Amino acid sequence: xxxxxxxxxxxxxxxxxxxxxxxxxxxxxxxxxxxxxxxxxxxxxxxxxxxxxxxxxxxxxxxxxxxxxxxxxxxxxxxxxxxxxxxxxxxxxxxxxxxxxxxxxxxxxxxxxxxxxxxxxxxxxxxxxxxxxxxxxxxxxxxxxxxxxxxxxxxxxxxxxxxxxxxxxxxxxxxxxxxxx
Numbered sequence: 611x612x613x614x615x616x617x618x619x620x621x622x623x624x625x626x627x628x629x630x631x632x633x634x635x636x637x638x639x640x641x642x643x644x645x646x647x648x649x650x651x652x653x654x655x656x657x658x659x660x661x662x663x664x665x666x667x668x669x670x671x672x673x674x675x676x677x678x679x680x681x682x683x684x685x686x687x688x689x690x691x692x693x694x695x696x697x698x699x700x701x702x703x704x705x706x707x708x709x710x711x712x713x714x715x716x717x718x719x720x721x722x723x724x725x726x727x728x729x730x731x732x733x734x735x736x737x738x739x740x741x742x743x744x745x746x747x748x749x750x751x752x753x754x755x756x757x758x759x760x761x762x763x764x765x766x767x768x769x770x771x772x773x774x775x776x777x778x779x780x781x782x783x784x785x786x787x788x789x790x791x
Contacts, residue, residue, distance in 0.1 A: 647774065657715045658767060661680070662779070679692050682735075687715040715769070723740060724764055731768065778790070
């Protein structure tokens with residue numbers, strides 16, 4: 611029985627071309643995955659900023675009791691603007707007052723808050739919630755994390771995704787403004 615040269619398998623050139631194509635596809639997918647992670651992080655950070663801005667605007671322009679509440683709902687972190695609810699009657703995840711709008715930070719993003727008196731970072735866990743409330747003049751009335759029945763005043767919220775992306779929103783407690791640190 612005679613073997614034809616074409617029946618012996620792949621040539622070296624075919625293998626090299628296949629490996630090169632696989633390398634290009636793998637490199638492109640890693641880059642796309644990284645961009646998706648960055649996009650999710652930016653969306654989560656923007657959700658916190660938008661919620662705080664909306665509750666401040668509603669308080670100053672419409673009056674009444676408006677606040678931002680940030681908490682876990684399942685694996686997602688949710689930021690709500692709540693109307694006619696104070697911190698003592700708020701319960702997670704269903705507000706006692708009327709929900710104005712809600713945004714999800716997604717399941718990949720995590721939060722930490724900064725203790726305003728010690729500067730220490732506190733991890734945000736399931737069952738915790740961040741409460742940010744403004745006075746009619748637009749200054750912060752309350753800014754704290756409620757964790758395990760105790761509350762701690764805060765002056766910063768860090769949004770992070772793994773070890774790659776991290777930004778902190780500083781809270782200027784005397785003016786009611788917030789800023790990127």
